[in-house]
Amino acid sequence: MSASFTAEELFQWIEEGRDYVYLDVRGEEDHARFSIEGPSEITLLNIPYYDFMEDPEGAVAQLDPSSTYRTICAKQGSAMFVAEVLGEAGFEDVRWLEGGMTGWGQVLIPKRISTPEGYELWQFNRPGKASCSYGLVHEGQMMVFDPSRNADFYTSFAEAHGVRITHLFETHLQADYVSGGASLAAATGATYHAHDGDFASSTLSYTSVVDGATVSFEGGRGPGVLCTHAPGHTPGSTVYLIDERYMVSGDTVFIVSVGRPDLGKKVVEWAKQLYATLKERICTLPDALMVLPGHYTDWGTEATEDHLIMNDFGTIKALNESIYGLDREEDFIAYIVDNMRDQPEVYNTIRQVNAGLLSPAAEELDTMDLGKNECAASHMAA
Ligand SMILES: [Fe+2]
Numbered sequence: 001m002s003a004s005f006t007a008e009e010l011f012q013w014i015e016e017g018r019d020y021v022y023l024d025v026r027g028e029e030d031h032a033r034f035s036i037e038g039p040s041e042i043t044l045l046n047i048p049y050y051d052f053m054e055d056p057e058g059a060v061a062q063l064d065p066s067s068t069y070r071t072i073c074a075k076q077g078s079a080m081f082v083a084e085v086l087g088e089a090g091f092e093d094v095r096w097l098e099g100g101m102t103g104w105g106q107v108l109i110p111k112r113i114s115t116p117e118g119y120e121l122w123q124f125n126r127p128g129k130a131s132c133s134y135g136l137v138h139e140g141q142m143m144v145f146d147p148s149r150n151a152d153f154y155t156s157f158a159e160a161h162g163v164r165i166t167h168l169f170e171t172h173l174q175a176d177y178v179s180g181g182a183s184l185a186a187a188t189g190a191t192y193h194a195h196d197g198d199f200a201s202s203t204l205s206y207t208s209v210v211d212g213a214t215v216s217f218e219g220g221r222g223p224g225v226l227c228t229h230a231p232g233h234t235p236g237s238t239v240y241l242i243d244e245r246y247m248v249s250g251d252t253v254f255i256v257s258v259g260r261p262d263l264g265k266k267v268v269e270w271a272k273q274l275y276a277t278l279k280e281r282i283c284t285l286p287d288a289l290m291v292l293p294g295h296y297t298d299w300g301t302e303a304t305e306d307h308l309i310m311n312d313f314g315t316i317k318a319l320n321e322s323i324y325g326l327d328r329e330e331d332f333i334a335y336i337v338d339n340m341r342d343q344p345e346v347y348n349t350i351r352q353v354n355a356g357l358l359s360p361a362a363e364e365l366d367t368m369d370l371g372k373n374e375c376a377a378s379h380m381a382a
Contacts (some may be wrong), residue, residue: 002083004098005070007107011127013070014038015307021067025049025082026074026101034371036072036104038127039299039307049078052085060089068093075100104128105370106150110135110157111308113246113292119223121246123292123308124153129177130372131295132309134248138222143167143215144190145240145248146294147180149369154184165190166218169209169225171250171294172237173198175263175347176373178365179354195229197236202355209238230281232274233259233375239282241289247313250294253282255302255311257376258323259294262340263347268333275332283324287314295373323377339378344371 005013013020017040024031024046031046051059063069069086071094073079079096086094097104105128113121122135126148134145135157142163147154158165165188168181172195182204185192193215194206211229216222223243230239233251237259240248251259258278261270289312296302296309301319303309317324326332346368352358353365360368 002080002087003095004076004080005095006098007104007128008109010036010070010097010104011038011107011109014040014042017041019068020070021045021064022072023047023063023069023082024072025052025078026072030074030101034101034105034128036101036127037299039303049073049082052082056085056089060086063091065089065091070094071096072104073097073100075102101128102366102370105366106148108133108148108150108153111306113290113308113310116243116245119243121242122157123310124148124157125307125309126177128370128372129295130297131177132293134292136223136225136242137161137163138217139219140164141166141217141222143169143217143225144184145169146171146174146250147184149178149180149183149365151180151184151187154180155187158188164188167215167225168192169215169238169240169248170194170199170206171239171248171252172234173202173351174354175343175351176295176375178350178369181354182356193227195236195238197229197231198234199236199355202357204356209236211238228281230277232261232270232277234264235270235273237277241285245288246290246292247285248292248294251375252277253291253313253316254293254295254297254376255291255309255316256297256319257378258320259375260340260377261336262377263343263375267337267340271333271336272329274336275326275329278324278332283317285313287312287317289313291316295375297376336377341374343374347374 022044071079071082083094083096108124111123115121120137124133136143168190192206195209209227214224214226226241230237230252261274
């Protein structure tokens with residue numbers, strides 16, 4: 001019986017640059033659509049498992065017995081099977097991914113951001129979606145921003161750190177992943193903050209975000225969270241400024257690019273809103289503000305040396321001169337239109353799920369929640 005590995009171990013190995021060969025045994029289409037990636041380069045092969053069933057010798061002959069293989073499939077059965085085949089062929093130390101790509105798609109990697117004393121700020125990176133949620137911890141309480149569907153992760157994290165989740169914030173009605181906000185609110189009793197611009201027609205019970213209001217921890221001590229309405233990516237998009245030092249920017253500001261305003265199919269109207277937001281509400285913020293985005297596209301350009309997805313706003317403006325340098329609304333709209341591309345059909349369904357209008361079965365949610373995001377206005381800002 002061959003050994004397995006977890007999605008957390010997989011991320012750690014990628015971070016450490018382990019010299020493994022990752023063998024994805026799903027079909028070519030699935031592999032092309034969504035595969036593993038992380039902060040360092042990896043060696044990734046794709047040989048479908050049915051090749052190992054139909055012609056085991058031929059499939060095995062494509063591999064190098066001196067390499068160390070880690071097998072991956074959709075759920076885990078085929079990766080386990082191929083690991084067995086390789087083991088029988090004399091390959092050593094072959095292991096298979098527990099929970100397959102479905103598990104990889106949900107895994108969250110907590111990383112602590114260095115802050116002034118008195119509170120903790122955590123980035124929860126979801127490498128399978130290339131998205132980030134955040135936790136702000138102060139004296140036994142935790143606020144969570146943009147939680148993803150893996151609610152167990154957040155409750156376990158809170159328990160392990162001896163804190164209660166007291167506030168949940170949505171930066172917007174997500175289209176690309178299933179939110180864990182409503183289920184976490186139900187499980188923890190935390191106040192669920194969301195903007196009417198996106199959530200008014202939802203069936204969820206939430207507390208309306210008020211532009212310019214500051215949300216505090218119970219007892220009034222600790223860093224404040226200033227809510228700033230930032231329409232454009234969606235009408236209700238909101239950014240949250242923590243302690244005047246950090247901005248949880250959702251899909252409004254990314255390290256590279258900005259959030260695409262065309263997902264609602266009102267591209268010109270929303271692009272105008274985004275232009276006004278960027279000029280009047282975002283570019284007025286200090287250059288030293290650290291931006292904590294909802295998504296990223298590329299580890300190489302968007303992560304720090306410590307593998308955090310963040311940067312200061314001054315650097316971000318310089319990196320995205322092709323966007324922030326535009327000084328006429330019509331030029332900005334033209335930029336958005338030039339960079340437009342199709343959005344995955346499933347996004348409409350995900351929006352309905354996140355508004356409480358649809359409640360698909362768990363397996364269906366797994367499928368719609370899998371795969372990298374498509375939220376940036378451009379693949380590269382340059
Ligand atoms: Fe988004």
